[in-house]
Amino acid sequence: MNVLLVGSGGREHAIAWKLKQSKKLKNLYIAPGNAGTAQCGKNVDISDTDLRGLVQFAKDKEIGLVVVGPEDPLSMGLVDLLEAEGIKAFGPSGAAAQLEADKAFSKLMMRASSVSTAEGRVFDRYDEAKAYIASRDEPVVIKAAGLAKGKGVIVCDEPSDGIIAAEKIMVDRIFGDAGRQLVVEDKLLGEEASILAFVDGSKTIYVMESSQDHKPIGDGDTGPNTGGMGAYSPAPVVTDKLMSKINREVLVPIVDGMNRNETPYRGVLYAGLMMTSGGPRVLEFNVRFGDPETQPILMRLKSDLLDVFLAVCDGRLDEITLIWDPRPAVCVVMASGGYPGDYAKGKVIKGIAEAETLEDVKVFHAGTAFSGDQVVTNGGRVLGVTAMGDTVAEAKQRAYEAVDRIQFEGAYCRRDIADKAIRAQTRS
Ligand code: AMP
Numbered sequence: 001m002n003v004l005l006v007g008s009g010g011r012e013h014a015i016a017w018k019l020k021q022s023k024k025l026k027n028l029y030i031a032p033g034n035a036g037t038a039q040c041g042k043n044v045d046i047s048d049t050d051l052r053g054l055v056q057f058a059k060d061k062e063i064g065l066v067v068v069g070p071e072d073p074l075s076m077g078l079v080d081l082l083e084a085e086g087i088k089a090f091g092p093s094g095a096a097a098q099l100e101a102d103k104a105f106s107k108l109m110m111r112a113s114s115v116s117t118a119e120g121r122v123f124d125r126y127d128e129a130k131a132y133i134a135s136r137d138e139p140v141v142i143k144a145a146g147l148a149k150g151k152g153v154i155v156c157d158e159p160s161d162g163i164i165a166a167e168k169i170m171v172d173r174i175f176g177d178a179g180r181q182l183v184v185e186d187k188l189l190g191e192e193a194s195i196l197a198f199v200d201g202s203k204t205i206y207v208m209e210s211s212q213d214h215k216p217i218g219d220g221d222t223g224p225n226t227g228g229m230g231a232y233s234p235a236p237v238v239t240d241k242l243m244s245k246i247n248r249e250v251l252v253p254i255v256d257g258m259n260r261n262e263t264p265y266r267g268v269l270y271a272g273l274m275m276t277s278g279g280p281r282v283l284e285f286n287v288r289f290g291d292p293e294t295q296p297i298l299m300r301l302k303s304d305l306l307d308v309f310l311a312v313c314d315g316r317l318d319e320i321t322l323i324w325d326p327r328p329a330v331c332v333v334m335a336s337g338g339y340p341g342d343y344a345k346g347k348v349i350k351g352i353a354e355a356e357t358l359e360d361v362k363v364f365h366a367g368t369a370f371s372g373d374q375v376v377t378n379g380g381r382v383l384g385v386t387a388m389g390d391t392v393a394e395a396k397q398r399a400y401e402a403v404d405r406i407q408f409e410g411a412y413c414r415r416d417i418a419d420k421a422i423r424a425q426t427r428s
């Protein structure tokens, strides 16, 4: 089967790497891809938001399945356009993708489905948001309601900071149109976890192994939020008991709610959760694989990913068994200096091959490109250096050993990825 994968991040390199292992795969195309995906298939120079171009390409190349990685083309309705042409596509419809693209809709769906989340209010006007924030004396979280590449959330311990954040988002539009509406939420306390599940429409939900992201730029979870600076799987904070609670009280009700809303859900559903003392609460839903969570999760998946994608599309996920490597995996993101603010591009990257000679290490590319024969930086998050080990401490050590073999000017990474999991494992 010919497959077209849409996207260009670390997540897409991980998906491409895994699809390449499928016996059913004939040709793999990645639009637009990065220097890493080029090792797994053929990159095509079509932007992930050029919906017409993507549909035309799929028709021309007799693509049997299109896998849509990022949220933008999903929320713009790429899957709907492909299906209208009779082309199978993995991912939710444009209407269902609003569960991520519109945080106001998402809050409404959570409320209608009795899914536990932070108390929150939605505002269309800055003056009303300001008055509301000023009236509170608890820490607040200020969120642009639209898509902002994972950066549209500002956690504020003081109401005065909340007002400044609201002004930046709604008035200064630092996240563009994503800030037309604002969600103001109570700040929740606890440890975070990412739970991703395959959902085939109405019948079956298969939860993947748990994982944990590291959103802030600095060690010890300090500084501004990023798209994610590292991840590990599994997340010890999600015990088996909690996992079944999350399935029962979060995934099943939201999938049912989406059906009742006549926006049935198909694809990967990602619940970003806070494990509070009162139980798991949803911070956000994403309508796709997480980045960088996908890198350690797919490194542990033993089943044929193409089979899983096709089963989701055909509504027969119950015929599939997900098999996992029990060993933990850790992914450390190497970023361009300055990210999540401004950063330079075009820096030559050296040492990837040397890093990959280490056992159970895979370097997933994110913001990379070719400049002649050389691989150069081309984005904020550049590489996801991922390793497995018998313990999470071993996986971490291996991942950093690999990181230390890679160089590019201005390279930055957190040094504490997976420490929470190691502490949890030491305690148990
Ligand atoms: P989101 O994109 O909504 O998941 O938010 C990004 C990050 O902001 C999350 O991963 C959390 O670290 C933080 N965050 C979001 N909402 C809350 C909340 N209500 N309480 C505490 N932290 C939050």
Ligand code: GLY
Pocket (backbone or CB within 6 Å): 150, 213, 227, 228, 286, 289, 290, 291, 292, 293
């Ligand atoms: N790692 C967070 C996300 O993919 O949104």
